[in-house]
Amino acid sequence: MKCGTTSLFHHLLNHPGFVPPQRKEIHYFTNRVNLSHGENWYRSHLPTYSELRQASESLGYQAVTGEATPAMVCNSYAINASKLVPNARIIMILRNPVDRAYSHYHHQRNTFFGDNLSFWEALQAEEKRLAKGTALNMSDPNKVNRHFRRYSYARRGMYIDQIEHWLRYFPRDQIKIINHQDFAENPSDILNQISLFV
Numbered sequence: 567m568k569c570g571t572t573s574l575f576h577h578l579l580n581h582p583g584f585v586p587p588q589r590k591e592i593h594y595f596t597n598r599v600n601l602s603h604g605e606n607w608y609r610s611h612l613p614t615y616s617e618l619r620q621a622s623e624s625l626g627y628q629a630v631t632g633e634a635t636p637a638m639v640c641n642s643y644a645i646n647a648s649k650l651v652p653n654a655r656i657i658m659i660l661r662n663p664v665d666r667a668y669s670h671y672h673h674q675r676n677t678f679f680g681d682n683l684s685f686w687e688a689l690q691a692e693e694k695r696l697a698k699g700t701a702l703n704m705s706d707p708n709k710v711n712r713h714f715r716r717y718s719y720a721r722r723g724m725y726i727d728q729i730e731h732w733l734r735y736f737p738r739d740q741i742k743i744i745n746h747q748d749f750a751e752n753p754s755d756i757l758n759q760i761s762l763f764v
Contacts, residue, residue: 567636568669569661595646596637642707648735661746663723
């Protein structure tokens with residue numbers, strides 16, 4: 567979240583080999599209500615095999631699809647995704663953790679739920695605010711609530727913990743890590759790398 571996921575997704579929409587989902591963020595693997603709807607519900611948001619095959623035949627190479635739910639901090643994401651789409655290619659875009667946290671904080675302040683603490687106060691309160699969610703994220707990840715995702719300003723920037731978790735469920739060659747600054751400075755190069763990766 568707040569690392570350029572939306573920008574990257576919109577760039578991918580311009581590639582003829584990318585057949586988009588119905589919406590960018592499906593939140594199937596990270597939201598227990600959506601997860602309870604089952605696999606058919608999830609797949610109904612994505613192009614059908616027939617649509618992908620038709621696009622591939624028209625292009626002369628394999629078309630792909632995907633979604634962009636920026637919630638890798640939720641342990642349920644990797645666990646649930648590995649069960650349903652074990653061959654998926656995972657693209658992680660990472661931003662300077664301080665810049666990411668500050669952007670996340672301002673994003674949260676502008677939502678309906680808001681945050682009545684100052685940025686510094688929110689960082690100081692984060693561990694206590696997220697205690698229940700952090701425990702659930704380890705013991706029963708599908709029960710992590712929105713509160714954990716909303717106020718995890720610093721936690722989301724602890725990338726190594728999240729990457730190590732994903733590597734328990736997906737092999738390294740299925741994960742591409744992108745630097746936000748590199749993407750901002752040279753999007754064409756990064757998009758070429760992604761095209762080769764998927």
